[in-house]
Every structure is written in C-alpha cells, then in structure tokens.
Amino acid sequence: MLDIQNLQVVYGTGRLRVDAVKDVSFHVEQGAAYGLVGESGSGKSTVLRAICGLAPVSGGRVLVDGREVTTPRTKAFYRTVQMVFQDPYASLHPRHTVDRTLSEPLAIHGERNDAETRILQALREVGLGPSFRFRYPHQLSGGQRQRIAIARALILRPKVLLLDEPTSALDASVQAEILNLLDDLRRKLGLTYILVSHDLAVVAHLCERLLVMRHGEAVEETTAEALRSGAASNEYTQSLIQASQGYSRASKQPQAALAG
C-alpha cells in the first residue's frame, strides 16, 4: 500500500543543513499498522510529514498504491491519505463548529451534496452522537476533540491514516478509549495505519511491525511480537524497552548506552 524507499529529508543548506531523515526505507501492506518509534528529534514525525507533503522529500521515493507521489500532492492523494495530529487542542479551528470542521474536507473535494448524512455517519463512527454536531472545540474534552480529528480524517474514506502521536496529549484512561477506537476502525474500514509514537507500549499495542528510529536513521525494524518476548536485538531498542518499564534504582548500565 505504502512504499518508502531511501527517504531523505533535508532542511537548509550549507552550514545550516540539517539531515532530518537519512535514508529510511520501509513497506506497509494494505490493512496493516506500522509503527515509528523514537525520541524527539529522531525524525519519526518528519517521515510522516514528508509522506503527506508537509516536509520536502529531498531524496528517495514515496509510493502510494504503487504510484510515486507528486509535489505538490494531488487531491486524489489526499483522498487516499489523511493525517491525525498530536494535539487535538491545536489541530481544530477554535471558531469552527464540529459541523464546519467536518464539512470542510467535503467542500474541498466537491462532495457537499450528501454532507449532512456523511457528517452524522462520521460522528457515529467515532462514537459521538449527533448532539456534538454544532459544538465548538472548547465545548469538548480532549478525548472528544481527538475523536473529531479522527472523524475529519475519515470523512473522505481514505485508505491510509497517518497518526502522529494521537494519544500523547491525553489522560491514560482516555488514551485507552482512543486506542480501542482506532483498533476497531481499522478492522471495520480496512484502513492502513502509520503510527508515530514515543511510547513503545502504545505502538506495540496497535501495530504489528515497527521501525525504531534515532537521529534520523532507522535503527531496527522489528515486530510487536518480538518486543513482547523481549527479543529486541538492538541495544538502543533494549534501552527504550527498559525506560518504558518505569524507573528503577538498580539499572544504571543501560543508561550508558544512551549517552550522546
């Protein structure tokens, strides 16, 4: 479904040149969920942004459904690929009602005629009732906002959803609800996910395969299964696993691997 070949993202030139993503390749099957894990600055979000045209593709190729994407991306591309951002407080227009937020993609793609039924259906899909239709973002909780952001991405019936830390701004109990929703939607609608997160447990929960990134490079591609059984070969992946288990007074050694 999605094929990333030797992707490079470079910002600036000369002395100011920053190689945000260096030679990253991976492949995602139709209907699969793929995770990108790493710390801040590892380039995981930049990969997502490069796929959907928010960051420049400086080298390599991005193929969706076997076809290479064009810059700027076409409308057909955005009909196939949609994105959900990290912060539901910042990604919804504060002065647009839910109805207006959800009808915008339809308007852009010239599908306004059955807008009402589709908006109501999109709300239903993300577990919100029709009573939410004319609310403003400030009248919604964080979890409800993220549901609206997901509904906005789904209203065009895309095949691929790019999820950039969709739950990291949410409380633990709300995170569980959103993860369940994403899991359900994928099964019901046959979606393909790419999920970016710094939380290994979240990625392992939602995705079958994942790529560990560091300093813009791919460190290791592994499976959720392997993570669960603790079979990560890479030292860096190991230290991420350790860190996700909580603080421990004893383990001083693995920290050394992280220095620098």
Add this chain to the structure above:
Amino acid sequence: MTKPLLDVEDLRVRFHLRTGTVEAVRGVSFQLGRERLGIVGESGSGKSQTGRAILGLTPPPGEVTAKRLAFDGIDLLTASRRTLRTLRGGRISMVMQDPKYSLNPVMTIGEQIIEAYQAHAKAGRGEARDKALAMLEAVKMRDPARVFSLYPHEVSGGMGQRAMIAMMLVTDPDLLIADEPTSALDVTVSMEVLRILDELVTERGMGLIFISHDLKLVSSFCDRVLVMYAGRVVEELEAKNLREAQHPYTQGLMRCLPTLVDDVRPLPTLNRDPAWAL
C-alpha cells in the same frame, strides 16, 4: 515517624468564578516526613493545585483553606509574607513541568542560579558562583562552566530541567515539590533526570512530593502514593503495593495502560462511577 515535615489537614482550594464556585481540591489530608511521596491523578484531579497551595502559589481568584497547613511547625496560612518569602525557594522549592516556561529566557542559566542562591543566603558573588557551578556539576552537566553562561534557549529540554533542579536545590531545601518534572521530556532523558533527582533527594535527606499523571512512573519512584480523583484522595498506599490497590479508580487506571508484556484487546476502559467524586 517523628514530627512530620509537612502536615496537611483538610486542604481545600476554591475558585470563585462568575459561573459559580469550583472546588478544585476538596479536603486533602496527609503528612510528609523525609520521604518520597507521589501524588497521582488525571487532569483536573487537583493534584497540581494541591502542590501549589502548599507553596501559596494558588492563582487568583483562588481561595485556600485548611484545618492545618504546617511546614516544620510553621503555619503556612497565617505566616507573614516575609516568612513565606524566606520559605519559598529557600526551604521549600518547586520544580515545574516545562523548563521552557519556567526558566527566565533573558538570563543565563548561571545568573539564575546565583540569583536564587543570593535571595536566600548572604553570600558574595564569588561564593555564589562557585556554589552554582558545583550545583551544575551535581546535576551531571558535562561541562558546567559552559552551561553556566548559556541561555535557556541554547540547551535541550533535559538539560533545562536539570538546570531547573540545580536552581531549586542550590538553597538546600528541606522539601521539594516536583510537579510533572519529566512529562515534557523523552522517556530515556526523563529516566536520567529522575536518577539525578533521586540521588540528590536521598543524599540530602529531603522530603519530596512528586506530582504526576503517570501511575507506573510514580510507583517505581516513590515510597508512598496518594491517588487523587475529583479533588479528593481516593486511596493512599505504599508504592510497592500498588498491585493490591483497592479502589476501582486506581485499579482502572492501572488496567487501561497498554503494556509490552501482554496483549489485551480491546483495552479495558475506565467507567467513572459518580460515587467516587462524592
């Protein structure tokens, strides 16, 4: 436990708003010795307001009442502003969530630490400078002299938070309140910051109040945990006995986290019982 360092009884924080009165903290009581106490809860549970009320940092129009709010025998509610000033930053310090917002952007890190030290100790500039450098070294800065002359925007989040800890500990406080000190940091960096915090707190025998939304982290870091829900403490337990939590809220919070070990699907979600908030 001998005489407690901090004694809080029936602490209440109210906000009188146009739309009515909101009670953010509703009768919290606890005692703290020289130990690590965790306060856990979700957004809006009143955990941060509890920490702020102790320091007298409740923003207006907030109103703080308590049957008792005493630090080392000093009543914090009736203490004069002058007394509070010597306590705040001197004997009680606070580390906030995001170093980006809690450091002064137009002062070098070194100057800020010197300022904090000189506000509470009669010390010359040279002595304050030595103290600041020693403190930067204590928080494991690789090159203290260089960091000393950097501005906050020139350092990473983890370094900023360590600088913040250095500033807060330079006056040798008896009590440190850390409000989500690692939430803005990467997992591996936050482990490093926690390790430094842990060492310093143990070494100096301070009391620590660690406020966080992360139950797992708090239970692995603290001795005792208070779980807050809707402004109340719903459960108090030894951190190592977290698995035997009794309250359905604590149990629900524990269960709804995805884990690496087992694959539960769908994740159990939290059914909030209105009775918990009563």
